[in-house]
Amino acid sequence: MSPTPPPFPASTVLGYPRIGPRRELKRALESYWEGRSTRAELERVGAGLREATWRRLAELSLEGLPSNTFSLYDQVLDTAVLLGAVPERYLAAGDPYFAMARGTEGLAPLRMTKWFDTNYHYIVPEIGPETVFKLDASKPLAEVREARALGYGTRPVVLGPVTFLLLADPSGAALDRLDEVLACYEELLAALAAEGVAWVQLDEPALVADRTPRELATAGAAYDRLGSAAARPGLFVATYFGDPGEALPVLAATPVEAIGVDLVRGGAAALPELPGKTVVAGVVSGRDVWRTPPGRALAALAGVRADRVTVSTSCSLLHVPYDVEAERDLDPGLRGRLAFAEQKVAEVVALSSALPSVPAGEGPRGAAVPSAPLTAPVPREGRSPYPVRAAAQAEHLRLPVLPTTTIGSFPQTGELRAARAAVAAGALEPDAYERLVEAEIERVIRLQERLGLDVLVHGEPERNDMVQYFAEHLDGFAVTRNGWVQSYGSRCTRPPILHGDVSRPGPITVRWASYAQSLTSRPVKGMLTGPVTIVAWSFVRDDLPLRDVVLQVADAVREEVRDLEAAGVSIIQVDEPALRELLPLRRASQPEYLEWSVSAYRRATSGAGDRTQIHTHLCYSDAGEILAAIDGLDADVTTIESARSGARILGAVGGFGRGLGPGVYDIHSPRVPDAGEVEDLLRATLRALPAERVWVNPDCGLKTRAYEEVEASLGNVVEAARRLRAELTDAGR
Ligand code: MET
Numbered sequence: 001m002s003p004t005p006p007p008f009p010a011s012t013v014l015g016y017p018r019i020g021p022r023r024e025l026k027r028a029l030e031s032y033w034e035g036r037s038t039r040a041e042l043e044r045v046g047a048g049l050r051e052a053t054w055r056r057l058a059e060l061s062l063e064g065l066p067s068n069t070f071s072l073y074d075q076v077l078d079t080a081v082l083l084g085a086v087p088e089r090y091l092a093a094g095d096p097y098f099a100m101a102r103g104t105e106g107l108a109p110l111r112m113t114k115w116f117d118t119n120y121h122y123i124v125p126e127i128g129p130e131t132v133f134k135l136d137a138s139k140p141l142a143e144v145r146e147a148r149a150l151g152y153g154t155r156p157v158v159l160g161p162v163t164f165l166l167l168a169d170p171s172g173a174a175l176d177r178l179d180e181v182l183a184c185y186e187e188l189l190a191a192l193a194a195e196g197v198a199w200v201q202l203d204e205p206a207l208v209a210d211r212t213p214r215e216l217a218t219a220g221a222a223y224d225r226l227g228s229a230a231a232r233p234g235l236f237v238a239t240y241f242g243d244p245g246e247a248l249p250v251l252a253a254t255p256v257e258a259i260g261v262d263l264v265r266g267g268a269a270a271l272p273e274l275p276g277k278t279v280v281a282g283v284v285s286g287r288d289v290w291r292t293p294p295g296r297a298l299a300a301l302a303g304v305r306a307d308r309v310t311v312s313t314s315c316s317l318l319h320v321p322y323d324v325e326a327e328r329d330l331d332p333g334l335r336g337r338l339a340f341a342e343q344k345v346a347e348v349v350a351l352s353s354a355l356p357s358v359p360a361g362e363g364p365r366g367a368a369v370p371s372a373p374l375t376a377p378v379p380r381e382g383r384s385p386y387p388v389r390a391a392a393q394a395e396h397l398r399l400p401v402l403p404t405t406t407i408g409s410f411p412q413t414g415e416l417r418a419a420r421a422a423v424a425a426g427a428l429e430p431d432a433y434e435r436l437v438e439a440e441i442e443r444v445i446r447l448q449e450r451l452g453l454d455v456l457v458h459g460e461p462e463r464n465d466m467v468q469y470f471a472e473h474l475d476g477f478a479v480t481r482n483g484w485v486q487s488y489g490s491r492c493t494r495p496p497i498l499h500g501d502v503s504r505p506g507p508i509t510v511r512w513a514s515y516a517q518s519l520t521s522r523p524v525k526g527m528l529t530g531p532v533t534i535v536a537w538s539f540v541r542d543d544l545p546l547r548d549v550v551l552q553v554a555d556a557v558r559e560e561v562r563d564l565e566a567a568g569v570s571i572i573q574v575d576e577p578a579l580r581e582l583l584p585l586r587r588a589s590q591p592e593y594l595e596w597s598v599s600a601y602r603r604a605t606s607g608a609g610d611r612t613q614i615h616t617h618l619c620y621s622d623a624g625e626i627l628a629a630i631d632g633l634d635a636d637v638t639t640i641e642s643a644r645s646g647a648r649i650l651g652a653v654g655g656f657g658r659g660l661g662p663g664v665y666d667i668h669s670p671r672v673p674d675a676g677e678v679e680d681l682l683r684a685t686l687r688a689l690p691a692e693r694v695w696v697n698p699d700c701g702l703k704t705r706a707y708e709e710v711e712a713s714l715g716n717v718v719e720a721a722r723r724l725r726a727e728l729t730d731a732g733r
């Protein structure tokens with residue numbers, strides 16, 4: 001039996017941002033990837049960031065410092081390396097770690113997908129019959145030693161075995177390999193104990209989703225086994241992103257000494273008594289940017305019945321920016337209501353060290369003024385049934401069969417990005433910038449005409465980002481200067497802060513869309529981001545139900561749709577790529593979410609007349625769970641990613657009774673598909689769907705590609721559509 005661990009520290013965080021307060025890691029990574037610096041230089045930047053983090057957490061008087069929360073790319077990939085699950089084919093690459101993450105010339109990367117309901121992406125571990133699990137504990141051990149050399153004792157954080165295997169294969173099939181994986185974890189625990197580590201944190205967020213009885217029993221057995229290891233640190237199993245529900249009694253029955261619960265998103269009220277355990281109580285949210293109301297946190301802490309309570313964050317702080325103090329331009333009233341990672345650590349410390357003297361009276365969070373109640377009735381659906389609309393649109397638009405189009409953005413030129421930065425810095429007149437945008441629109445229109453596309457776009461050159469651009473033009477949002485959050489690898493986003501009631505002071509996109517339309521006789525499609533996506537990719541006020549916030553945004557989008565239509569734009573695309581991201585982790589809550597999110601979309605789009613064709617776009621092929629909802633959006637045309645997954649999606653969407661454009665050009669790769677390949681994909685589509693419903697388009701926007709690739713690829717897409725169109729017309733004669 002292992003000796004009793006020392007008491008768990010009174011305050012901690014489950015993890016911390018790692019990209020660097022000025023995105024130092026991003027720059028170091030990109031410079032290494034481009035061959036401008038060495039691996040050793042990259043490691044030095046990493047070490048500097050880790051040291052700065054530990055130093056800062058210690059300065060803030062946090063007691064329990066985590067380690068191994070740093071990663072050069074992704075913590076799930078790190079876990080695969082820890083367990084030896086590196087597929088053979090990467091071993092020969094110059095740098096197998098980054099080969100798995102990003103691919104090489106001849107080698108595709110491992111798959112990447114979204115981390116639970118966040119916008120962070122992890123690398124999906126690949127486990128096959130040939131996988132031989134073998135511990136490589138060098139990274140966690142090195143971080144423990146590195147911290148100790150600096151004078152800090154730390155608690156290594158490692159993804160837990162159950163979640164690791166469920167992420168590798170959501171069907172649960174990989175759990176068959178649990179015994180082999182647990183052997184590695186036992187070895188790891190022994191190595192950490194030998195290193196003098198007092199506590200280890202094993203993250204098990206997968207336990208907050210619906211789990212089968214078999215999966216729960218497996219989790220219980222796993223922690224029984226790890227708990228009975230002869231030599232080990234104290235075991236802290238962290239659940240987060242929701243209520244662990246039935247997983248909690250399962251964990252409580254195992255020998256683990258500490259259990260983490262998310263009391264922000266989980267059911268604080270329903271927390272069972274956990275005698276003999278330490279509860280690491282996540283009362284400071286790691287998913288929002290608001291100050292913690294002390295009353296709420298204290299009430300949640302008071303509800304915990306356990307041997308010992310530690311104050312913590314609800315999840316890792318990876319999902320919030322570093323420091324509010326860096327936001328000099330924010331309205332001071334708003335700034336006073338915000339807490340980024342540093343401020344959240346201070347809150348954790350304050351809550352733990354002197355529960356009664358927590359800084360109180362900082363005013364309400366969320367809206368500064370009472371929000372406008374949603375009294376406006378849901379607008380009556382203005383549109384006729386699809387067959388009526390379709391006839392009106394066909395008459396008005398006169399498009400050929402198999403119409404070709406794109407998803408909206410064209411490559412963003414360095415010149416435009418630089419010009420935008422210059423405007424922000426006051427070095428370029430807004431007028432001059434607008435001329436540049438117009439010149440780019442004209443170039444994109446001419447290019448599309450030359451390529452022979454049927455429905456044109458203006459190319460979105462005025463948008464830095466499909467959400468931030470709208471946030472900048474709507475009331476109720478603020479944008480930050482430095483509020484970067486890691487999305488994957490070196491990629492970061494700067495989510496806008498939706499802090500008040502949303503309204504649209506004036507038209508946003510109309511001038512660009514109508515300028516583009518004025519240049520051509522072909523229809524130009526107006527481009528909007530949908531209400532769910534705008535909210536999903538922002539930090540959102542939490543004093544109103546999410547549904548009401550989304551409806552406010554829907555009303556703003558609805559006004560923009562109306563104005564576009566009035567300006568003569570006859571096709572309007574309202575993108576909802578984040579529809580699936582907000583899907584609740586528990587099935588019981590999913591129908592309600594899908595109901596209101598779909599109705600928000602319809603609220604945004606139903607003001608359009610029958611003649612106006614509404615498009616929507618979703619970019620993932622694993623749409624399986626939400627197909628009925630996608631159909632429920634009732635868009636006239638839906639474009640969806642599918643080039644890589646071949647015909648897989650086609651069977652599922654065959655039942656849609658309206659226009660559908662399964663992508664035929666994989667924009668995630670620099671490869672130019674030839675016309676023959678595109679033709680094959682289209683033939684597969686035509687076997688699944690009637691020709692009159694099929695649209696021809698790429699998988700997603702072209703923003704991240706180079707002009708040469710895009711020109712060549714779209715040329716081949718148009719060519720393939722023409723060949724098939726000719727066949728169809730011949731056959732019809
Ligand atoms: C992530 S979906 C992107 C849609 C957007 N209209 C674009 O083309 O960039």
Ligand SMILES: [Zn+2]
Binds near residue numbers: 407618619699700
């Ligand atoms: Zn997309």
